Amino acid sequence: MERNFFGKLLEWMDFKNNIMHITWIVCCFLFFLHLILYVINSFIKKRCETQVIDVHENNEFNHRLAEAIEKNRVTEVCWVLNSRPELINEPIDCKGYTPFMLACARNRAQLVKWMLSKGADVHKKTPNNDSVFYLAVFYFIDNRSEVDCPCIRELYYAGADINAPNCNGYTPLQLAAMFGHTPLVKWLLNKNANLTGTPHPYAIADSQGHRDTASAIADWVQERQAIAM
Incomplete structure (x- = not known):
């Protein structure tokens, strides 16, 4: 009888120990799972914040570049595009114009010639289907007081299509x-x-x-x- 009692007691203690052991394992698992989720969440949040900052900085950067082209600050534009040449053919303003398109649209002949030497795409069109040659022609028509439009010549000799129609045909x-x-x-x-x-x-x-x-x-x-x- 005594033996039976102690045997059952030992069995109960083993069972209790097993339960405690399992509980401890589950608690450890939940703790580490929570820790991992916290780290992942923190990483995602930080990444999103960084992307928002990057977008904001890029918008400001693009705005300054567009303004430099508009005001014909040649040295500044060349310095920026030398450091980031991929931007020459990438849209930088709300109209979807690239730096090269902006230079053509404003008759910035020196910049146009320089950008051509850096790989500017004479066949790329605006979202409205205007060619860079068309942009240069429109500027010349819109500014009758200017007797010369060197951008048109630069684009022609660079292989631009002088017959490319605009969105209205x-x-x-x-x-x-x-x-x-x-x-x-x-x-x-x-x-x-x-x-x-x-x-x-x-x-x-x-x-x-x-x-x-x-x-x-x-x-x-x-x-x-x-x-x-």
């Missing part, structure tokens, strides 16, 4: 005819700009009352026909 030649920019029309024609587009550049110039421009187009066509004969 107008080529640079059609645009120049629409606004009666006779010198630009003549230059584009001499560079073999496409005359087969519809509506015809002559019809566009004539319909807008730009007689000189329409006459220049008609004369050029007649000269080419005479040469062909």
